Amino acid sequence: MPDSERLGTHYFPIQVGQFHIYEVEETNYYLIGPETENYQLRVEAVDSVMLSSGxxxxxxxxxxxxxxxxxxxxxxxxxxxxxxxKVVANENNVSFVKLVFPIDEGSEWDANVFNSRSAEYYRYADQRSDTTLADQSYTQTIRVIHSDEGFDSVGRDDRFEVYAPHAGLIYKEMHVWAYFQEDGQVDPNKIVSGRDLKQVLISYGQRD
Known part of the structure; x- marks a missing residue:
């Protein structure tokens, strides 16, 4: 019997009927200006199948x-x-390797190995930590850093997710956008494309 605690698979618990509900704040940037939405997102596993790969x-x-x-x-x-x-998520027909097991701080992997995009390396942060979100306390959470390039001359790219034991994804944050450019000049005060997103787990459970 696999040791979920040793492998870290308990950071991504999943079975049919399991659901997570998140509060989401999302801003999309366009040439005409930003548009912000606040909404709730429910993510639910509704079916499963065993693949030939196991x-x-x-x-x-x-x-x-x-x-x-x-x-x-x-x-x-x-x-x-x-x-x-590993955990591979197909998001809008693009597959990403979200987690690899066992979970070792500092480990990194190519998240795009199963799609046609150029390599992009995710990694686990160097330490586990305790946190509180939506009045719920979580211990020994892990942070998966997708990108921490930060600000540069043309925009910003910061993305990460946080997972908790027996809860799964509890928090997601991303800031990916580009500044306005014209005739080789960049205006860092004007964002013309991209997305900001904060996603916070507010409840989760199992349907009968």
């Missing part, structure tokens, strides 16, 4: 609503494949 592939329904008084509406369908050494 991985289990889960069908994930992602639904949105404005607030707790609104009706959920299906937004998209993704899938996630889980094995004893």
């Amino acid at each position: 991985e289990v592939q889960y069908t994930i329904h992602r639904s949105r609503r404005l607030d707790e008084n609104s009706e959920w509406k299906l937004d998209s369908i993704w899938n996630t494949s889980v094995s004893l050494n």
Whole structure:
């Protein structure tokens, strides 16, 4: 029997009927200006199948609503494949290696190995920490850094996710955008494309 504590698979618990609900603040940048949305996102595993590779592939329904008084509406369908050494999420038909097992601080891997994009290396932060989100306390959380390039002459690229034991993804943050450019000149006061996102877990559970 695999040791989930040793491998770290308990940082990505998943089974059919499991759901997570997040509060999301999202800003998309356009040439005409930014547009900001606040909404709730429900991520639920609705089906699973065993692949010939031995991985289990889960069908994930992602639904949105404005607030707790609104009706959920299906937004998209993704899938996630889980094995004893990795988690691969297919997001809008692009596959990313989200986690690798065992979880070792400082480990890094090419998240794009299963898609046609150039290599991009995710890594685990160097230490685990305790945190509180939406009045819920989590211990020994891990941070997966997707990019920490920060600000440069043409824009910004900072992205990371935080996972907690037996809870899964509890927090996600990204800041990816480009400044306005004209005739070789960059205006750092004007963002013309990109996205800011903060996603906070507010509840999770298991349907019967």
